[in-house]
Amino acid sequence: MSKKKKGKLRADFRKNHQSRARNNDLTRRFTGDSDAAGDEAGRERVSGKGGLTRKKTIAGGEVVEDASGTMVLPEIDRDQCVQGRVLRVQGLVSTVLTDEGRTRACATRQLLKQLSTELRHVVAAGDNVWVRPEGEQEGIIERVEPRHGVLSRTSRGRRHLIVVNVDQVLIVVSAAQPRLKPNLIDRYLVTCEQAGLSPIVCITKTDLVDRADLMPITGVYDQMGYDVRLISVVDGQGIEPLKESLAGKETVLTGQSGVGKSTLLNAIDPALSLRVQTVSTETDKGRHTTTTAELYPTGDGGYLVDTPGIRQFQLWDVIPEEVAGLFRDIRPFVSKCRYADCTHTHEEFCAVKDAVADGWIDARRYESYVQIQAGDDV
Secondary structure (H helix, E strand, C coil), X not given: CEEEEEXXXXXXXXXXXXXXXXXXXXXXXXXXXXXXXXXXXXXXXXCCCHHHCCEEEECCCEEEEECCEEEXXXXXXXXXXXXXXXXXXXXXXXXXXXCCCCEEEEEECHHHHHECCCECCCCCCCCEEEEEEECCCEEEEEEECCCCCCEEEEECCEEEEEECCCCEEEEEEECCCCCCCHHHHHHHHHHHHHHCCEEEEEEECHHHCCHHHHHHXXXXXXXXXXXXXXXXXXXXXXXXXXXXXXXXXXEEEXXXXXXXXXXXXHHHCHHHCCCCCCCCCCCCCCCCCCCCCEEEECCCCCEEEECCCCCCCCCCCCCHHHHHHHCCCCHXXXXXXXXXXXXXXXXXXXXXHHHHHXXXXXXXXXXXXXXXXXXXXX
């Protein structure tokens, strides 16, 4: 995180936040009177100042660059506020666990919502915030602190923060029901590489298949140094070692619907008693049970984060030229290509393609790279 400036800030605000009322009877009033119509048009002109200005001076505060981009940190009266952690965000209401041990349903300060940002929502699950209490159980989020450990994706052309301020990502996929999607694993791994998060690849429902059939794919990830776990809630395989890996850390569970994220959380901590559903027998797809990302404090000082199942994971802020460097198995060969701008897809004298042909790079992983590099969605 880098600090940019303090003091009076000239901040960008969202466009079209305000609208100026226009007269709807211009035609009736000025038919045949061109001079009057011209005067009225001048008064209706959209100006860079006044009610429709897109900038605003904020007295006090600072602007910083953090893991989620540029943040404006407005000055607040700390004597009137308490610190807290956002447990979940539903619509316009954020549930915050404050340092005083109280859970408050909080709205967000209008200033924060008006600031121009590339984020889909200005407050995300996991945020550290300052809250101005209102009554016994409510409050106003006055400021969001700088973030680290951000898991995000692209949604409707903007950045969707799934969860922030976490240490590691548990990438949950199922061996069956629904079927295993290695390309989805690769997309999460690329995001973790970019964000500096520690990934754990967790394959659930291993009791439904012959575990030996999983060895080819788990072996590829093992060779790259990724932590891969085979889990079965039915027979308890892998549950206890996984608990040890999560102790005292802040871990987000993510993956498609139906892979068993909530079931796995219940196995890790039975006190959670999260609602679960079965996979559709007609479509072999999961049913949405978890509707929003939610933090669950653990007794050892950590957090477990359950997230809604995803059907599509579109990477955020990854350009085609960066993709090869985010694949651990492809990265060592990039500098050996003849051409500095090699895309490793169609060029001759490409070290990456040669490594695939010679078996140094797994062919399926290479196909995943080509798909991501081309911008295709999963």
